[in-house]
Amino acid sequence: MKNEFIPLCIPEIIGNEWTYIKECLDTGWVSSVGSYVDKFEKRISQFIGIDHAIACVNGTAALHTALMVAGVGKEDAVFVSDLTFISPVNAIKYTGATPIFIDAEPTYYQMDAGKLLEYIQECCVYKNGQLRNKFDNKLIKAIIPVHILGHPVDMDSILDIAKEYNLIVIEDATESLGSTYKSKSVGTLGDIACFSFNGNKLITTGGGGMIVTNNKKWAEKARYLTTQAKDNSLEFIHNEVGYNYRLTNIQAAMGVAQLEQINEFINKKISIATTYTKALSNIPGITTMSQAPWAKSVYWMNTILIDPDRYYLSSRELLAKLQKNNIQTRPLWQPMHLSPTNKDIIYSNFSVADLLYKNALSIPCSVGLSEADQFRVIDTIQNK
Numbered sequence: 001m002k003n004e005f006i007p008l009c010i011p012e013i014i015g016n017e018w019t020y021i022k023e024c025l026d027t028g029w030v031s032s033v034g035s036y037v038d039k040f041e042k043r044i045s046q047f048i049g050i051d052h053a054i055a056c057v058n059g060t061a062a063l064h065t066a067l068m069v070a071g072v073g074k075e076d077a078v079f080v081s082d083l084t085f086i087s088p089v090n091a092i093k094y095t096g097a098t099p100i101f102i103d104a105e106p107t108y109y110q111m112d113a114g115k116l117l118e119y120i121q122e123c124c125v126y127k128n129g130q131l132r133n134k135f136d137n138k139l140i141k142a143i144i145p146v147h148i149l150g151h152p153v154d155m156d157s158i159l160d161i162a163k164e165y166n167l168i169v170i171e172d173a174t175e176s177l178g179s180t181y182k183s184k185s186v187g188t189l190g191d192i193a194c195f196s197f198n199g200n201k202l203i204t205t206g207g208g209g210m211i212v213t214n215n216k217k218w219a220e221k222a223r224y225l226t227t228q229a230k231d232n233s234l235e236f237i238h239n240e241v242g243y244n245y246r247l248t249n250i251q252a253a254m255g256v257a258q259l260e261q262i263n264e265f266i267n268k269k270i271s272i273a274t275t276y277t278k279a280l281s282n283i284p285g286i287t288t289m290s291q292a293p294w295a296k297s298v299y300w301m302n303t304i305l306i307d308p309d310r311y312y313l314s315s316r317e318l319l320a321k322l323q324k325n326n327i328q329t330r331p332l333w334q335p336m337h338l339s340p341t342n343k344d345i346i347y348s349n350f351s352v353a354d355l356l357y358k359n360a361l362s363i364p365c366s367v368g369l370s371e372a373d374q375f376r377v378i379d380t381i382q383n384k
Contacts, residue, residue, distance in 0.1 A: 036253040051214045072092070225243055
């Protein structure tokens with residue numbers, strides 16, 4: 001129908017979700033222990049090619065746990081992408097550490113390794129294997145590059161910096177399951193990584209997250225912390241503060257069913273992106289998403305960039321026009337340095353993140369988006 005609502009990005013539930021969840025209900029295995037939790041962890045580790053996977057209640061819990069097992073704590077600091085959903089920044093704060101924001105690069109919108117190195121050289125002191133911030137003398141322990149919108153960060157540059165300055169790399173791959181960097185899956189490039197299975201992600205468990213690593217000790221510690229740090233489950237003895245961060249068997253059952261379809265989902269996302277690029281890239285003032293020669297993007301959240309001086313509307317005016325036509329869109333996140341919750345945090349120049357926040361607009365890209373609905377979106381953007 002001409003005026004039927006077109007959502008931005010909703011889940012596609014067309015596989016064995018009902019069957020597997022019903023099995024959980026029929027057998028009574030509905031909570032945080034069950035065969036589907038084990039299956040989901042195993043199949044995620046197999047899919048991306050890593051040794052250990054630990055299911056969590058959500059992506060934020062995964063990030064918080066990853067930071068803890070990496071040894072990040074009070075009075076430490078962590079480099080993190082400025083252009084990101086707030087989750088990794090909140091997770092850093094949960095540990096008592098301080099985030100240091102790094103601007104995006106203008107082509108693929110990912111963390112700018114050049115600006116990261118510039119900050120280190122101008123604002124930090126490296127001595128005795130420790131990198132400290134000149135402004136507050138905090139020990140900088142880690143980097144969280146966030147692979148946003150389904151495209152990987154240029155990881156070789158990040159990893160080189162991490163090696164030179166003795167930093168741990170925690171990949172926030174929550175938006176990029178299935179994408180690759182130089183043929184290697186995101187989530188396998190750093191020391192530890194995290195995924196999210198929120199309702200709008202490529203595959204979903206409703207909520208849900210996953211920690212992945214090749215470090216056996218870190219994996220064991222993560223599993224320990226996410227299950228309330230039980231040292232004796234019979235006597236309920238706990239020698240550390242633990243967290244109720246485990247995924248339920250019902251959610252994991254849905255995840256297993258979704259993962260069975262992930263290659264088809266990725267192909268559909270790529271097809272949607274290809275159609276948008278072909279139809280919109282010749283419109284003055286509209287820039288569609290691009291893919292680096294060293295990357296395979298899953299185009300999780302298809303996003304266009306609008307130059308209001310060349311296109312006849314600003315991004316927010318186009319948003320309003322699409323909304324009037326019953327088409328849902330949204331801007332990118334407010335950059336972290338602009339958030340009132342981060343007003344006391346030291347930062348520098350974020351010209352790219354500011355520009356992307358002002359001019360970017362994410363447009364409908366659900367796996368189940370029909371051809372007719374996609375061309376309705378395209379026609380609305382094309383026609384004045």
